[in-house]
Amino acid sequence: MTISIRFNNSYKLFLESVFNKNNARSYLYDLSSIALLLLPITLANALAMLLGHGLNIIHYGELAKLFFHLSNLLINIYPLSFCIISAYYFSHKTNTSSVIVIIYSVVMLYLVSLETDSLSVAYYLPNNPLLALLSALLTFAYCARFNVQLTEPQSLDFATKLAKQVLHLFVFVCVALILSKFSAESINFLSQQISTVEPDPLTFTGGLVYQTLLGLLGAIGINGHNMLFATKQQLFAATELNVAAWHAGEASLNVISQGFYDAFMSMGGSGNSISLLLCILLFSKTRNHIMLALAALPLVIFNINEVLLFGLPIIFNPVMIIPFVTVPLVSFIITYACIASGLVSPVENIVNWMTPPLFSGYVAMGNNIEGALLQLFIIGVGVFIYRPFYQEFAGKYSVHFKSVAQYTSMEQTMFKNLLDGVRSSAATSINKSSAQQRLANMLRDGGLVMHYQMLQSVSDKKICSFEALIRYKNAAGKLYPPTFIGDFQLLNAMPMLDKAVIEQVLADMQQMPLSSERRVAINISVASIEQPDFVDHLLSRLQHYQISPQWLEIEITEEAILSDNVHLSRTMEALQSQGIKVAMDDFGTGYASFPHLLKYPFDKVKIDRSLLLDAVTDKGRALYPLVAQIGEIANCKIVAEGVETDQEYEFVANSGVDIVQGFLIARPQPLEDVLEALRAE
Template sequence: MYKSSVLKSYYNDYIRDISIVFLLLLPLIICNAITLFVGHGLNLAQLSDLANNFFYFSNLLIGIYPIALCLITSYYIATKHGVNAMVVVPYSLLLFIAVSVPNELVSVQSGLPNNPLIALLAAMISAICCISFRLFPLDPSRIDFVNTLYKHVLHFFCFLLLTVALAKLTKIIMALSEYVRHDLSLNPLTFYGGLSYQFILGLLGAIGINGHNFLFRAKQQLFENTQQNIADWQAGEASLNVLGQGFYDAFLSMGGSGNTISLLLCILLFSKDRRHITLALSALPLVIFNINELLLFGLPIIFNPTLIMPFVLVPLVSFMVVYGAITFGLVNPVSTIVDWMTPPFISGYIATQHSLSGVVLQVVVVIIGIVIYRPFYLHYAGRSQSNNMTISRQHELDRSTLKSFLGDVNQVMSSYINKHDISRRVSRMLSRGEFIMHYQPQVHLNNDHCLSFESLIRYKDPKGKLWPPVFIQDFQQLGAIKQLDKMVIDLVLIDIQKMPLEKNCKVAINVSAETISDKHIVAYIVERLSYYDISPQVLEIEITEEAIIDNDKQVSENIAVLQALGITIAIDDFGSGYASFPHLLKFNFDKVKLDRSLLFNIENEREKSLYQLLAKISEVTGCVLVAEGVETEAEKYFVQQCGIDICQGFYFAKPMPLDNALAWTKTAALKDENIAKQGCFSI
């Protein structure tokens, strides 16, 4: 059951993602269809020079389409997964060109790579490589710039090796396809050969391959034989063949490949989703002229297993119906090659020697197509009559409509723009200003021989203005919180060298859950302690309670190793979220810091009782308790009555630079001549 739901989720996301990408390219596709339509119209009006201009632009749009597909697909997947798109896009473009050019998968007119399937695969493979081995953007101002640079070089070199292998694999596949085409002796002028020809065309078209190009020899032979047969018939030397180019164009491509006029009418007749109906109405003017890209990519049909089946099946059934009708003399044989953009019903009338029987036959074929498409479409849309739509299915349907597609695109684009702004802001902070540590006293109420300080990171801009730590969220959104934590570790260890620490005095460094769950963080801390020649016994690691810890096993291992080294482990902001107690049970903390929010309403009996209850945690766990956010004499007295010995807050002092903190320590020592002149710092 679990595997089934996972596969279903992947399927839904996959179809949805492909749809979003194709929707972004719909303006290009529709413009191409319009230029073709206008070009053919101008040809009919005998304005061939002007028509050629439109055909030129049509070829240009066709040439641009695969590259645009590659770039937009890689860009979309990268932004969706939070990977820097400026890394993925060049990778995908390189792979697309490297595979296409050596294998001659390029346009004759423009010389550009012209295979949409290769474009899509190149984008997906590149995105997977960059998502699997996530790299941070290169920033010369970062502390780990050189290390990151070498990672980028190694990653790119490995990707080049993969590109070479894929280019060779493509060559092998193309060679095999040549053998297949050579041995594939299709004859569209025979019944079974025609069925095979139509099946291959539909199957290839459903996965983004131009079947007419793949079966070019068979199609060219079909066209030539049809022309010859019509000429012989007109000369009275032969009868008309049942099968010919006009047969396929007039009856098997109504509304475009797959007889998609039947699907369009199916949506208009049976869909209850207004957005699908809007999509069908929008596609109607194009489908009338056998241009089905809006439906093909908008639902989508391409790469959609549910709709691929009727897309392939409808022309096959239509083939047999039309073949039987003409063979048994119910309808006149096709006597001309009708232009592919001739609207349905008109094409049937012209093709069958201006006979209404051809129109009636087309109507029958369209109705049969509606009947076949209907259950598949209703299943895809989630409105099968045999099942009631559940809430989750409704959600799935809402996600797969045109409006939500465009909304998702806008959301992704907005998210990327936001991340780009954050990246620029963080880069400016790293290169122009400086990060410094401030310290707030942490007072031991029943032990005047030990003063503690909590260190808070601040940013000082080039003008000397001090900024609060709102930038921490920027690092989190960029996925660089571990880099910030490592920078803080270095800043703190530098400050420790200036602190007159005595025995049993510790310095606590506040780190994120992401950092403490990193399997390399212990080695990093040990290396930095050795570099600055500082004993592990002076350190205390505080883990923020806000973040949910996912890798329980790794966190437990890291905590155990750090504690074995003599480093104290504390949980910060305890009580600020529902994860507090599970964290306390899972991990062996040495200290618990009660969040400031728990003191907001202690004048109320309920809140007071809750705080008193939490104060008993130390009796159960053996952890040392610290009351954060003490700002009044009443709050100080209350937490002291609760049995908590260590407090911090504005009541004692506000955060201050290291020099001021050291001076504050000396001032506090002078208040009682029994206080030793020593500092114990918590950062």
């Protein structure tokens, strides 16, 4: 007998989960935990950069280049990692297949990055964290909407599912390509609109416009320096000419220059993020934010602020965007006023954009301490500008997490959920793999066989019926109980097992002397009962084997009652209309109640042996007859399961049951023994 395994996955709709107002706020806040998961990359990058600068100072240039190469590689890996972890996050939140979402997200990220020219030249890796986040979000929307399922090579319908997934992927790639083209056109349009402004960064007014544009673009995750590349080239060229002329004694230094912006407008990264970081460390009472700031510190020192941008987050955050744009403008005005008034010297040098704050001010003003002091003053002003906005944001953050029980601590937020998800996913995969291997070995070394246990009427012992019970027999002929059923359930393969059982039992029934009084009962799982084509399939197999429906009985567990009321009722009515009896198995094991039972027209109810074992107490002995009386109320036969002794038989018979099943009457037997016993009657 060949048993095939089917895997099924279900997905929640994206619009119901992501765009719910409370969920969207939760997702926004949980980006900070995603940033923490990327902490090893950020810290390794900071370490490589620090070693590179240190080796340059002691004149080990070649070795320094190696560490700078490593640092650049880690920087370029960050957006791709951000995409993967965000994709996993969205799928984990709603039980969508993580594998599918991650793969599709990476595909979309590369397509969009190619079209928008957002691949790093050296490594051909996506270098835009915003595109990484949006790719994960849009991919999840697609996968949830169109119910993309993971294929399993061992499933019976592997070829069909594979074809569907190929089609899904093809459609998805087409959609991603259209979105990437749209993104490229949108960026080009935005660039053209910005270019019409043509700010002159060397003037006070033009400089403010230029810095405002940089801030606004950064606030939505776009590198403004790339968008305003032509303006930056103009600024850099003008600065070099002015510095050369100053060294030649032909001109004085301009107040505004490339070094002016690099040293005083981007300390800690865009938005003078070092002020925000210090604000969090000094005034935050939120553990999650403090951990985030500590994680971002090694990179912010070298003016890389992606961890804060996407971790706090700043992008798309209406509260934090205000100081993010304002602080550099205030810094611009302060620096301009100090230099123009002669309070400090003009900027003499163009510093590397990764030069740490304070040291960059010292170098920019010709190794003059007044540059570092000016930077220190500007950083302090920035801290107090950020403070009220950050406290407003942190207050909302705190209230939100207090209102949701699952976020009462850092360990209960995304960080813990993801780790738990990884462990759970890994354990599930291991368990499924083990179950799959056990079943493969079992079916290779033996086979599934059917045994039949007799049920006997209390009023007339000549009236009997049978229950079909599945067993496993190995190659040596040793028989084993159905402990393997748990493996079929784990692999969502119960419908396949039920169909195989139906085939074997109907084939055996052809040899048995049956009637409407002598039926054979088959246990059917909830998974099979819930299938829309179950009744049609069963009737077609009855017709194939030329078995009368009146010779068959279907047993379902209490669990089916709580599954789908309408569907179950229709299934029962369809079966009974053909003369097939329907019995509830294992009543009393804890799923259903008496009101549940009375909703359905069962022909038979089987009382589980656990209630008989409880009859050793006074309460148990009083309860069993009451349960047996359910037959009169529900107009159905009552079967006492698990009767093994004469005392138990006498007790259940006096309690009012109609039929008895158990080792006292008969043990499960192979078909040959059953036929021999029937011939001996």
